[in-house]
Amino acid sequence: MERVDLMPPPAGDDAASREAVAARADAYAAAPLLNCLLREVARPVPGRGDGGHRVYRLPGADRLLRVRGGRRPAEPELYAAGGWHRLGHTELVKLVADELRRHTGVANDELPAEMSDSRDAVAALLTARAGATPPRDPYLRSEQSLLTGHPHHPAPKARGGGPAAGWLPYAPEAHARFPLALLGLREDTVAEEGDTSALDALGTAPPGYRLLPAHPWQLDLAARELAGAFADGRLLRLGTTTWEAWPTAAIRTLYAPAHDLFLKFSLDVRITNDIRRLWRHDLLRLRRTDTAVARAFDGGPGAWLSDRGYRTADFAFEALAVLVRDGFTGHLRPGATPLLAAGLVEGFAGNPLDTAADPAAWWEAYLAQVVPPALRAFAEHGVVLEAHLQNTLVAVDAYGTPVQALFRDAEGVKLLPEVTREAGWERLVYCLVVNHLTELAAALAERHRGLDPWPAVRRELSRHGLPEAAALLTAPTLPGKTNLLLRWTGADGAAARYLPLPNPLATAQR
The missing domain is CATH 1.10.510.40 (Transferase(Phosphotransferase); domain 1)
Incomplete structure (x- = not known):
């Protein structure tokens, strides 16, 4: 199987529909995990492939694994007791964990949980997509298409282990779109650098405050950290935008078509290799880096969407940071x-x-x-x-x-x-x-x-x-x-x- 079927699963809540979703989620989640295992640990066995199968040796316990397909491997089977035995996703995770313990001499309870979380997230996304309407704009469709995600990561769709109800309303893969939360940030607590003027056009802040947009999931994740600032007036809740933003493939980066603007936020969730927070050290070097890249693109081929500035609160520098990125105006060729x-x-x-x-x-x-x-x-x-x-x-x-x-x-x-x-x-x-x-x-x-x-x-x-x-x-x-x-x-x-x-x-x- 070279490609995973990208059609949505059948709608409905019957047992057959749930079984179909489970099987498709297993396939989506297994492909990148197998890619990692086959690239980093397993060794191909020459001459053992047949009927579309490829056979690999797992050196940790000297076991044989075979899979179908190439770019997106599927249908993993383990050789035991004289025959090949199909592995479900749960069994595959256990096999990978055991092989890595033997291969590295290191134990890890966190990553297997992320692998399972990634698979469960795919199941939630498949179910949500069955009832969602894809965006008409082909650009937004392309950004929101990544059900597999990173093809060589063991848990590309993990969302921090939290319940799907907490993150699904903001998932690009579920064709989400939503208004941004608007906060008033007391002027004497503002920390910013670069050109952040676009933020002031997103709403109206009361006297003595500056406007600070926030991702709704970001506010949920940082609720305890920010409770004191809301209580003492350093932060005000000003409602939401009258327009909707679209999460891009990067999840925490949203596109606001009404303003042709990208906004990048902090999310205290591990997605692939990193906690997706706007770290202070990265923000402090942002202007130098962005200026160097813009200079490199000046007069040359291609275009650079500039990270033109950031705004945040000095008391929650990383948690409330928002980065302002150019939209397409002035960069995209006419008609493209x-x-x-x-x-x-x-x-x-x-x-x-x-x-x-x-x-x-x-x-x-x-x-x-x-x-x-x-x-x-x-x-x-x-x-x-x-x-x-x-x-x-x-x-x-x-x-x-x-x-x-x-x-x-x-x-x-x-x-x-x-x-x-x-x-x-x-x-x-x-x-x-x-x-x-x-x-x-x-x-x-x-x-x-x-x-x-x-x-x-x-x-x-x-x-x-x-x-x-x-x-x-x-x-x-x-x-x-x-x-x-x-x-x-x-x-x-x-x-x-x-x-x-x-x-x-x-x-x-x-």
Whole structure:
């Protein structure tokens, strides 16, 4: 099974519907978990695959595991007592946990719970989507399409273990949209930097106060921390916006179409590798980083959605922080439609990967928009974009052809010489090539049998006079991030450890 069916489950509350949702949730949750296990721990067994199966050895206890499919592995089976036995998601989690304990010598009770939480979240999302109406705007549809999420993370949909009722109303995957809470922040407690003037246009604050929008889930999570400020008047509740905001794939980043503005909030919830809080140290370096990136994009290819400033309270600096990000005005080419790159991989109604009349030409156009801005920023300005699937938007024309790339999120950007050139290049290769182009190439080849996407990537990289890019064409391996081992060993979310993956560029025909 190469692709997980993205149609919603049948509506209804009968046993058959619940069983169908459970089976689909297992499949969605198993695919990224298996990707991690097969990449980071398991070893392929040559000659043992048959009928679409691939067989792997789990070295911890010398067990054999087989799966179907490639890009999204499915139907895991364990060999025991002379035969293959199908693993449900619960059994798969237990197998992975046992293998990691043996492999690392480290115990971890937290990550298996996150794996189960991720699967349960998918089930809740599938049920909610069956009764939800997708947005008409293709951009918003692409942002809200990620039921699988990060394809190489063991628990990409975990939501902190809380009940679904607490987070489901704000879930992009459930096609949520909602008004923002508006707070009045006493003027003498305001902490801000950069251009935050757009926030003042979202409502009206009383004299002596400044307007501070808040994510409703954020207020629920921080209720105890903020109770004193509401009691003594440092914070006032001013109601909600008259318009609705749409959660994007990043969950805590919302798009407000009425103001063509993105707003990023703190959420004290672990999502993938990190607690999604706007950390003080990141906010304090925001202006320097964003200015460097904007300079790198000035006059060059592509566009940068600037993180132009932040506003918060000095008594709850991280909990109440809101970051103001550019919308599309002044950046997007006239007549073009932006689409999230991760959405192209996942799939949504209107996905140009499904409708491209000439997929090879479409892919060349895509590469011509996405690759040059990232390489130019690195080579000429020492800027390492976090150009992965979720931080890249690709604008297409009326025919679905890519005509522009837009990048976002200064928080993930690294600057030379804050990191070494070698470390910066490794990170760029992982984000742009492994996380981004490899996934999109596989999705394209899956939809258009017979297409080899890698010669076009070679040609695009060879057009740039960057020594590292030339070396990449013959390097035997690419760096693959070890998200499973990082989470199991409790490494910091910002840490990155890589293992070597076969480099398809080195074997692609020129």
